[in-house]
Amino acid sequence: MAVPKRKHSNARSGSRCAHNAIKPKRLEYCPQCSTAIPSHRICPNCGHYQGRTMVEITEE
DSSP: OOOOSSOOOHHHHHHHTTTOOOOOOOEEEOTTTOOEEETTSOOTTTOEETTEEOSOOOOO
């Protein structure tokens, strides 16, 4: 079985984990109602997606 000959340095270990940071969610604005929503999602406020009505929102 293979065994490492030398210990990896702290810099080498840290470089391997450099891309694991948590990134904030990207928000876009709905062109119909200007509500901030995640990209590629139907707007929960007006029900539009890519200029079309996908969900009819009923106000009670």
